[in-house]
Amino acid sequence: SAVISQKPSRDICQRGTSLTIQCQVDSQVTMMFWYRQQPGQSLTLIATANQGSEATYESGFVIDKFPISRPNLTFSTLTVSNMSPEDSSIYLCSVRGGDQPQHFGDGTRLSIL
Amino acid sequence: GQQVMQIPQYQHVQEGEDFTTYCNSSTTLSNIQWYKQRPGGHPVFLIQLVKSGEVKKQKRLTFQFGEAKKNSSLHITATQTTDVGTYFCATSGTYKYIFGTGTRLKVLA
Numbered sequence: 001s002a003v004i005s006q007k008p009s010r011d012i013c014q015r016g017t018s019l020t021i022q023c024q025v026d027s028q029v030t031m032m033f034w035y036r037q038q039p040g041q042s043l044t045l046i047a048t049a050n051q052g053s054e055a056t057y058e059s060g061f062v063i064d065k066f067p068i069s070r071p072n073l074t075f076s077t078l079t080v081s082n083m084s085p086e087d088s089s090i091y092l093c094s095v096r097g098g099d100q101p102q103h104f105g106d107g108t109r110l111s112i113l
Numbered sequence: 114g115q116q117v118m119q120i121p122q123y124q125h126v127q128e129g130e131d132f133t134t135y136c137n138s139s140t141t142l143s144n145i146q147w148y149k150q151r152p153g154g155h156p157v158f159l160i161q162l163v164k165s166g167e168v169k170k171q172k173r174l175t176f177q178f179g180e181a182k183k184n185s186s187l188h189i190t191a192t193q194t195t196d197v198g199t200y201f202c203a204t205s206g207t208y209k210y211i212f213g214t215g216t217r218l219k220v221l222a
Binding site for chain 1: 146154155156157158161201203205208209210211212213214215217
C-alpha cells in the first residue's frame with residue numbers, strides 16, 4: 001500500500017492564525033481526501049482534493065476556511081484559516097488508487113489557544 | 114444524505130470475552146469496509162466486503178455483510194488487550210467514503 005507522510009504531526013496555534021498541513025504520497029494516486037476527526041468522534045470528510053482543479057467540498061465546509069491545493073498526483077495541502085478553538089481537531093489525509101482501499105496518513109493533531 | 118450507524122457506541126469487555134459491533138444503513142450499500150483506530154493513531158484498513166451475505170475471517174476477526182446489503186458486523190473472538198481501539202465501518206460511493214459512528218472497545222485485563 002502507499003506510504004503517506006503527513007506534516008506537521010501536531011501543532012499548537014494562536015486563534016486567528018492559519019496552518020497549512022502537507023500530505024505526500026510515495027506513488028501517484030487517483031483520489032486524495034481530507035478529513036476532520038473531532039475528539040471521540042467519527043471521521044467527517046472535508047473535501048476531495050482534485051489534481052489540477054478546485055477541490056470538491058462537503059456540506060458545511062468552504063474554500064475560504066479550508067483552502068486545498070493538489071498540484072500533482074502525489075501531493076496535497078490543506079490550510080485551516082483564521083483558526084478558532086472550535087477548529088481543534090485531528091486532520092487526516094487519505095488516498096485511494098483504483099480498486100485499492102483507502103489508506104490514511106498519521107494525522108495532524110491541532111490545538112488552538 | 115446517507116448515514117451509517119454503529120452500535121454499540123462503547124463496549125467494555127474482559128479479556129477473553131467475545132465482542133461484536135454492528136453497522137446499519139437505511140439504504141442498500143454497494144460495499145462495506147472496516148477500519149481500526151488505536152488510541153492516538155489513525156484508521157487502519159482491515160477488510161472490504163462487497164457481496165450479499167459475504168463472510169470473511171482474519172484470525173480472531175469475522176466480518177459479515179448482510180443478505181440485503183444494509184448491515185454488517187465485526188465479531189472478535191476471545192478479545193485481547195491488543196484489540197483495544199475504535200472500530201469504524203465505512204461505505205464508498207463513486208468517489209468518496211462515508212464513515213460509521215464507530216464503536217470504542219476497551220478490553221480489561
